[in-house]
Amino acid sequence: MTTLAFAVLLGASLLGYALNRQAASAIHAGGTRLHSLSNHHGLYALLLVLVPVLVLILAWLALQGPVIDRLTMAGLPEGTLEALDGGGAQLVLAEIKSLAGGRVFGDPEPWKQVAAERYASLRLLSGQMLLAVVAGLSAIILFFARSRVGAGFRARQRVEGIVSGLMIFCSVAAIFTTVGIVAALLFETLRFLEMVPLTEFLFGTNWEPQIPIREGQVAAEGAFGWLPVILGTLVITVVALLLAVPVGLLSAIYLHEFAPARLRAVAKPVLEILAGVPTVVYGFFAILVVAPAIRDFGAAIGLPVSPNTALAAGSVMGVMLIPFISSFSDDALSAVPRSLRDGALALGATRAETVLNVLFPAALPGIVGGVLLAVSRAIGETMIVVMAAGLIAKMTVNPLDSVTTVTVQIVTLLIGDTSFDNPKTLAAFALGMMLFLVTLAINVFALRIVRKYREAYD
């Protein structure tokens, strides 16, 4: 039904294009001078149909699900829902839907059968109504658009007006996304803070989100202090940066100043490949190669090494960040005016001295900006740590120990669980909020540094 509605829409808009274009051409052929090209008359009809009807279809599709669900539940016999709480009602609804989809397990109660038939008929009705509305609305708009064709009609300006509106909408989509992120995170975080006080979240040193599932269960009480989680994130980030910053910087300096052109031509694409490898691959690399290697090495020299070490996750993350830092530093070094470099060389400085004492300080703001962006990426990086770091939050700074990170906790708390009514899942959103705020602050700061610095030599 939905596909048919889209087909009708497509057909109607193309028809509008053809009709209007032909009508305009006919006027033109009659010897009258048109204000706009006949092509614009066609486009006018096309856009006039396409935009509102498409919006209508999408809105309809977004709204029909909840409305039909509500109608189905309202049509159940009296008293069936009273005994059920929210979760139970959801289960009943899911069962009705699977019945309506033709997946029958066992012998469902008759009222469920009835509800399923009702659900199916409501869906069918909604589809038919959508189709009818789309066809009707398209016809009206087509008729209207066709009636506008005339020698003096300013079709081009109208088309350009619509196109401008569409482009502005596209640009605003970025803001929508940001607003969506902030709204979603804020909303769920506030609900989390209703259950867990802010001070406990920010200053608690114990992170044990596994709350009792049944009431009165004597297992772990949920504890939501994020300090061990952020500490673990920092340990891994520091390990990653200790590897990535020197290696990235040195390779940028080498490539920029010393490397023969041939090596440069090979090394740059290789670094780009390294940057394009998906992080899930790095994660697998960490558990397949790096973690066992570190464990064996630790065993060989008699150090206690846990199976999931911060060192393994951090060093693989460092490898991931090398190309990022090196390409940023390379750009920053290239942005330093040649005259500075030539001046230093003319005074008799060696190349190493030129790079280290002249170019490097001049490029430092850009490099710092790049490193900061790398920090933000390391904090927000998910797959490597999900696969290679541990799950248990510990207050430790020992890189040979197993630590957990903000992103690991978000993923493990939410995998396979979407009930947003307990602190366990909501805690993931609170962590997400903190992650968003921290990385946002670093990003804004870094982008500002990079920008300011770039302007200095322009």
Add this chain to the structure above:
Amino acid sequence: MTDSTTEMTGAPRRHATTEAVRASIGRRHRKQVYVKALGLGAISFAFLMLSILVISLASSGYKAFTQTHITLDVFVDSEEISAEKLPRGGFDDVLTAALLVHLPEVDASDRATRRKAEGILSKGAQFQLRDMVVADPGLIGQTVIMTVPLSDPYDQLNKDLIDRDTDEANRRLKNDEISWFDTLEVEGLISTPLNTGLITNADSRFPELAGLRGALIGSAWALLVCFLISFPLGIGAAIYLEEFAPRNRISDFIEVNINNLAAVPSVVFGLLALAVFIGWFGLPRSAPLVGGMTLALMTMPTIIIATRAALKSVPPSIREAALGIGASQQQVVFGHVLPLAMPGIMTGTIIGLAQALGETAPLLLIGMNAFITSAPSTPLDSATALPTQIFIWADSPERGFVSRTSAAILVLLTFLVTMNAIAIFLRNRFERKW
């Protein structure tokens, strides 16, 4: 007197400076050598890491591209399988009987031994036979020649991944099982053909049956949705910001916003999708549609930034010439600037889609890591994607999945390299010097 003093003090000082410089030259050059060596070391380290990565993946992954099979003469016994009861029937018993013909030393009356011998064949073999018989019931009562996969431990044994020299207690296959396999191999029943199931099968709990079909189709759907949303939105936004937007606070804010969005951690986009698309709008979990929408939001900033760069590189003279002969602003952009910028835009889009293809974290949060044994037929069906499939397999305890994971990564990297190669080709082929 004065002259002589200057001569007296000046000459030694000049001498001292030169000396000092001379003395320092060696040190300074050595420093240069150090810096150079360090730089070379850093580059080599990056190369080394890349090669270890590729070599370790290739060496553990190439074995998943073949699969051990056994060829059996299966007598489809009408006592076990009757035409009325299809698709039910004792397909596994029929297969075991066909297998035991070649293993006379197995005592078929002992249940435990019989079960152990059954373990040679993959659990999927009986379904292969079932599908054959259901498709053609005329096979009942006849003998068919079938090639079916062996189960994972025997596959590992055939690929020399199980060391026969280890202590029997610590080995996955005991001595008698290995001798059965050797018997079968001596009879020439074992073959190791190319593992087409890796691409054509969907996911399975059994490594010898697991394939990437579901993940490939799921990824394709998600990428299609991602492209359909992010490409028009991204290009529209970029054209507006680059060509039409007035330079004011609002357009500045949008620009800062887009740059920030490009640097937001991917897992946050997953949270957004989970709360908004699934929680508020009630879209289905695990669906490529939701995955594609999420990836689109992440890809959009990349496309916008690349498109703006491409538009910027079109020289103003083109715009001025078009404006000069009376074209409107939009006609200039859509008729002249955009076609010239298209190769750059395509390059940026392909690179953005390649990133989206490898993205895992947001897909995990919306449930695209579900275990699903069929390929999705619409973007609303539950599905996995390539990177999430890799994640699931990497988590699986069975040995066979280690090589499967590497093989899946090799498939994913092949796609990525291909996409990047196309992007580079486009860039080189259509790049203009103005």
